[in-house]
Amino acid sequence: MAHRDWRHEAECRKTSLPDMFFPDARQAEYAKAYCRACPVAEQCLRYALDERLDEGVYGGLTEAERRRIHRRNTPGSTPGSNRGKKKEGAA
Ligand code: SF4
Numbered sequence: 001m002a003h004r005d006w007r008h009e010a011e012c013r014k015t016s017l018p019d020m021f022f023p024d025a026r027q028a029e030y031a032k033a034y035c036r037a038c039p040v041a042e043q044c045l046r047y048a049l050d051e052r053l054d055e056g057v058y059g060g061l062t063e064a065e066r067r068r069i070h071r072r073n074t075p076g077s078t079p080g081s082n083r084g085k086k087k088e089g090a091a
Pocket of ligand 1: 007009010012013014021031035036038039040041042044045057058059060
């Protein structure tokens with residue numbers, strides 16, 4: 001059976017408001033609500049962490065929340081080194 005890309009199952013594909021995944025603080029809560037119902041949230045978060053995506057909500061976490069994970073997991077790292085890398089395909 002062919003592997004189906006996890007992004008095809010993404011809950012955020014159902015919204016016509018993709019900008020809410022690059023939100024201000026208020027919009028972040030709306031985006032996170034989609035993520036909480038998303039069957040591929042774990043894969044999405046892993047992708048964002050692995051790729052060090054530094055903008056937008058992925059896997060239910062904002063960029064600031066993901067940076068905290070990187071800081072915890074990478075002693076001596078410099079958060080924000082990949083600033084500006086854009087989201088591809090998940091939304
Ligand atoms: S951003 Fe990721 S976790 Fe959130 S709805 Fe989209 S694919 Fe799912």
